[in-house]
Amino acid sequence: MIGQIWQKLKSLVGYKRQPSSPSFVPMDYLSEESSLVAADTTLGVVDFGQVTICGNFREHNEDNLYISNLDAALPLYIVADGMGGQLGGEIASQMAIDAVPRELLKRNIGEFRTTHVIKAIRESISDANQEIVAASAIQPQLSNMGTTIVLLVVRRGRAHVASIGDSRCYRVRGNRAELLTRDHSMAQALAEVGTIRQEDVPTHRYNHVLYLYLGSREVDRGATDVKVLSLLAGDRFVLCSDGLSGVINESEMAGILKDEPNAQNAAQILVDKAVANRSRDNITCIVVNIGRLPVAVNTAQ
Numbered sequence: 001m002i003g004q005i006w007q008k009l010k011s012l013v014g015y016k017r018q019p020s021s022p023s024f025v026p027m028d029y030l031s032e033e034s035s036l037v038a039a040d041t042t043l044g045v046v047d048f049g050q051v052t053i054c055g056n057f058r059e060h061n062e063d064n065l066y067i068s069n070l071d072a073a074l075p076l077y078i079v080a081d082g083m084g085g086q087l088g089g090e091i092a093s094q095m096a097i098d099a100v101p102r103e104l105l106k107r108n109i110g111e112f113r114t115t116h117v118i119k120a121i122r123e124s125i126s127d128a129n130q131e132i133v134a135a136s137a138i139q140p141q142l143s144n145m146g147t148t149i150v151l152l153v154v155r156r157g158r159a160h161v162a163s164i165g166d167s168r169c170y171r172v173r174g175n176r177a178e179l180l181t182r183d184h185s186m187a188q189a190l191a192e193v194g195t196i197r198q199e200d201v202p203t204h205r206y207n208h209v210l211y212l213y214l215g216s217r218e219v220d221r222g223a224t225d226v227k228v229l230s231l232l233a234g235d236r237f238v239l240c241s242d243g244l245s246g247v248i249n250e251s252e253m254a255g256i257l258k259d260e261p262n263a264q265n266a267a268q269i270l271v272d273k274a275v276a277n278r279s280r281d282n283i284t285c286i287v288v289n290i291g292r293l294p295v296a297v298n299t300a301q
Contacts (some may be wrong), residue, residue, distance in 0.1 A: 001053030037286075039157030045075045046291035049264030051271045052284040055243060063241050063284040066097040072108065075154040076101055077286050079167050080147045081241040083213070088145030092132050094148050096214055099128035101229075103288040109155070118226045119156065121162050125149065129219040136215060144216030150181055150239050152288060159237065159290075161227045165213040168245045169227065172236040172257045177250040180227055184212035210241070235290040243281030244274045263287040 030247045048070070054061040062082035068075045080096040082089025103124035109117045128149070136142045149163025161169045163181040166188075170177045182188070186206035188194045201207055214219055237258055248270065256273065262267040267287040 031181065038098045040232060041157045041232060042292055043157050043290055044236065044293040045070060045154050046290055046293065047289040048077065048265040049262070049267035049287045050285070051267045053271060053275075053282070055278040055279055055283050056275060057282055058282055061282045062093060063243070063282040064090075064093035064097045064259055065099055065239075065284055066284060067286060073268060076104065077152045077237075077239055078149060079151075079239045079241055079284050079286060080149045080165050080214075081243075081282070081284070082145070082147045084145035084215075088136075088142045089147070091135070091142060092145040092147035095132050095135065096128050096149050096200075097274065099131050100149065103127045104153070110158075112157070114160075114228055117160055118228070119152070121153065122159060122224045123152070125151075125162065125164060125183050125214070125224050126220060128139065129214045129216075132215040133217060146210075146213045147195065148158075148210070148241070149214055152237055152239055152286075154231070154288070154290070157231050159227075159229045159231055159235075161229065161237075162224050164219060164224060165210050166208070166242050166245075168240055168242070168252065170238045170240075170253060172238065172254050173232065173234070174253055176260060177238070177257075178253040179250065180229070184210055186211055192276055202246070225257070231290050233291050236266075237286075237288040237290070238270070239286040240270070241284040243279045243283035244270060244285050246281070247274050247277035247279045257287070261289075263289045 048067060050065055050067050052061060052063050052065055064080045066076065066078040067236050078097050078100060081092035082093035104120060107120040109120045136145050141203060146168040149168050150163040152169060153160040161180045163169060163265065164184060166183040166185050169180045173179055186209040187201045187204035189211060191198045191201050196204060232287040238253060256269050260269055267285045271283050271284050
């Protein structure tokens, strides 16, 4: 049944995905030639926080995350949500957070133009995908493993956001949280082609069935959407697995971050709220605060 729907979706959509919800606001997205657009390079990451827990309904945590140090030459933040059972999910998400930073750092993108950064992100995700596909083919016990990935790269006054699967990135600016990524779920695809209503997606039986994830052969060097955004002082980014985004809406998220400026405290409050809202999954959250950098690290970020 799912296979028939997937074939229909590919023919209808032409494998092009549309914005996933009304909160998707691309007004300040920059083009791939945005190196020509002035950016405030005095802005960068000034604080971050991270929490990952098993949750109340799972015995093992298949989520993983990656965070750069504040003085890193390339500030990079990743959340990966593994699937395929305890062993497979944990291994797939660990492979993702190992491979993507390694491949990005090998490409030394610090001084490159935005077009090269986008290409490097796509290639790094593709390389991680190939490693996961190869590992699952070699080891029968890992044959069903896969993982989502969502990442944030902060560089020279801009944010670069990419995702595969249904882990998400939000930007909180002022009193508003905006969803920056697109879920690659069957339910979301059905909504995009008009088969179901957008408001029915969260409760649809295929909402957690992914058609694109690391470990699937559909991921290639052109499959990853990379959003480039200009930064403003006070911007905050939230990267999370669906154990959090599935039970906390954007209004709640914006309110929590408005009331708690400290990134680590905000991440903990978000996770605690997800638990209180009876999330039934592993829960992982990274909060990244943007502000003025000390002069010594302006050129690094």
